[in-house]
Amino acid sequence: MRARIQTAIEVVYPPRCLGCGAMVESDFGLCATCWRDTPFIGGTVCDSCGTPLPGERDGFRIECDDCMDRPRPWRNGRSTLLYRDKARELVLALKHGDRPEIARAAGAWMARAGREILQERMLVAPVPLHWSRLWRRRYNQSALLGQSLARAVGLEVCPDLLQRMRRMPMLEGLGAEDRFALLTQAIRPHPRRAGRAQGRAVLLVDDVMTSGATLAACTHAALDAGAAEVHILTLARVAKDD
Ligand SMILES: [Zn+2]
Numbered sequence: 082m083r084a085r086i087q088t089a090i091e092v093v094y095p096p097r098c099l100g101c102g103a104m105v106e107s108d109f110g111l112c113a114t115c116w117r118d119t120p121f122i123g124g125t126v127c128d129s130c131g132t133p134l135p136g137e138r139d140g141f142r143i144e145c146d147d148c149m150d151r152p153r154p155w156r157n158g159r160s161t162l163l164y165r166d167k168a169r170e171l172v173l174a175l176k177h178g179d180r181p182e183i184a185r186a187a188g189a190w191m192a193r194a195g196r197e198i199l200q201e202r203m204l205v206a207p208v209p210l211h212w213s214r215l216w217r218r219r220y221n222q223s224a225l226l227g228q229s230l231a232r233a234v235g236l237e238v239c240p241d242l243l244q245r246m247r248r249m250p251m252l253e254g255l256g257a258e259d260r261f262a263l264l265t266q267a268i269r270p271h272p273r274r275a276g277r278a279q280g281r282a283v284l285l286v287d288d289v290m291t292s293g294a295t296l297a298a299c300t301h302a303a304l305d306a307g308a309a310e311v312h313i314l315t316l317a318r319v320a321k322d323d
């Protein structure tokens with residue numbers, strides 16, 4: 082029913098910019114002004130997290146200071162936007178503003194940002210949200226992003242490959258080590274989905290990467306589920322200088 086209502090709405094109302102609501106030519110995009118104000122990541126990037134780096138690539142693996150200080154358990158990572166300005170607004174609107182349509186456009190943006198690390202037969206798996214938060218927000222933004230990305234590139238998605246065992250409302254105030262310890266205990270492979278990751282490359286999808294603690298815990302859980310290797314792709318990266 083909801084889907085039919087949505088279709089009807091789209092027929093009546095022409096596409097609007099996801100950033101400001103102005104009329105746009107194509108569906109699920111940004112107007113020229115919002116596009117300019119949205120910091121898409123391009124050029125040389127860290128191979129582990131996708132943060133932009135100065136200089137040209139020389140064919141060797143490069144990492145940002147953050148990833149060198151804290152070696153990542155996953156193989157490669159990319160991110161789509163810098164978490165500031167219009168990008169921050171879009172991420173927050175997707176997370177808290179009940180704007181799932183942002184994920185549809187974002188999936189295509191992420192496909193582009195992740196093109197160097199995507200592989201055939203990769204299994205896309207979102208970072209899980211605790212069920213009680215899922216109840217309140219109605220959807221897991223990372224799962225929507227994962228589904229949208231998977232559709233854009235023709236990969237298989239497993240929305241509940243990983244599950245979050247308990248709520249952790251206090252994470253914000255904790256140091257990186259404590260966050261990591263708590264998260265590692267809290268994220269596990271779903272016992273009935275683990276077989277799907279067996280021997281495959283898994284691509285973890287999340288909306289924002291800050292310290293990377295959640296993604297690290299998810300990587301360990303995916304490896305526990307039998308994944309041969311894990312890569313990450315996020316919608317936005319919090320850059321250290323911000
Ligand atoms: Zn706009």
Ligand SMILES: [Zn+2]
Nearest residue numbers: 127130145148
């Ligand atoms: Zn990095």
